[in-house]
Amino acid sequence: MSALSVEGLRVRFGSVEVLKSVDLAIESGEFIVLVGPSGCGKSTLLNVIAGLEQATEGRIEIGGREVTGVPPKDRDIAMVFQTYALYPAMTVRGNITFGMECRGVAKAEQQAAVARVAKLLQIEHLLDRRPAQLSGGQRQRVAMGRALVRDPVLFLFDEPLSNLDAKLRVEMRMEIKRLHQRIGTTMVYVTHDQVEAMTLATRIAVMNGGHIQQFADPQTIYDEPANLFVARFMGSPP
Ligand code: ADP
Ligand code: MG
Numbered sequence: 001m002s003a004l005s006v007e008g009l010r011v012r013f014g015s016v017e018v019l020k021s022v023d024l025a026i027e028s029g030e031f032i033v034l035v036g037p038s039g040c041g042k043s044t045l046l047n048v049i050a051g052l053e054q055a056t057e058g059r060i061e062i063g064g065r066e067v068t069g070v071p072p073k074d075r076d077i078a079m080v081f082q083t084y085a086l087y088p089a090m091t092v093r094g095n096i097t098f099g100m101e102c103r104g105v106a107k108a109e110q111q112a113a114v115a116r117v118a119k120l121l122q123i124e125h126l127l128d129r130r131p132a133q134l135s136g137g138q139r140q141r142v143a144m145g146r147a148l149v150r151d152p153v154l155f156l157f158d159e160p161l162s163n164l165d166a167k168l169r170v171e172m173r174m175e176i177k178r179l180h181q182r183i184g185t186t187m188v189y190v191t192h193d194q195v196e197a198m199t200l201a202t203r204i205a206v207m208n209g210g211h212i213q214q215f216a217d218p219q220t221i222y223d224e225p226a227n228l229f230v231a232r233f234m235g236s237p238p
Contacts, residue, residue, distance in 0.1 A: 036207030
């Protein structure tokens with residue numbers, strides 16, 4: 001099944017074209033890493049998929065459904081950002097259930113969902129704490145918990161580990177990989193870190209200047225870079 005299809009996507013901010021005809025077809029269960037230098041358009045692409053920014057041109061389908069004009073909350077996605085944006089006055093439990101509370105989900109169902117997600121992320125012992133009482137890694141887990149309870153077709157991650165120190169970043173990277181292996185939900189993960197891309201991805205989309213330069217599995221990207229940019233950026237021999 002197709003999890004995400006992007007066709008002929010263009011985004012212009014004023015006179016600047018930030019995305020220049022992007023195409024992507026992603027099958028259900030894949031872990032796609034979108035990698036490229038700062039300013040190349042990664043966040044813009046993710047935000048347009050999420051419905052947070054409008055495309056100038058093009059077409060997007062999520063889980064086989066065309067989503068033009070569909071507001072973010074009605075798209076079958078969940079997004080995790082670099083900054084966690086947890087509600088400081090709420091407990092971890094409250095942060096995770098807030099979306100369900102807003103949608104009027106029954107209390108028993110909320111509790112079951114929290115229990116499932118807390119177990120997956122190993123944060124059962126943190127549920128009654130507030131964000132200020134958590135470490136950076138724990139906060140990022142809670143942010144992931146908030147995304148996970150939505151049980152979406154597609155997870156979008158925008159540099160979720162950039163604020164963590166190097167050691168924790170490697171640990172969390174492996175956790176995200178294990179999480180994907182366990183739940184199998186399709187993931188699109190943005191990073192500017194080549195190692196992160198090579199470790200996590202089933203397929204890598206290398207982006208530069210608003211274009212996807214190459215979309216292939218890590219081995220192919222490394223062995224057969226499509227052009228000089230990909231070769232240099234991904235560190236393969238010229
Ligand atoms: P990345 O995430 O790869 O670092 P972005 O998608 O954030 O790149 O940005 C791509 C380009 O678009 C940058 O030059 C940025 O300054 C510009 N840009 C992003 N958002 C806006 C906006 N809302 N208005 C104008 N320019 C923007
Ligand atoms: Mg960005």
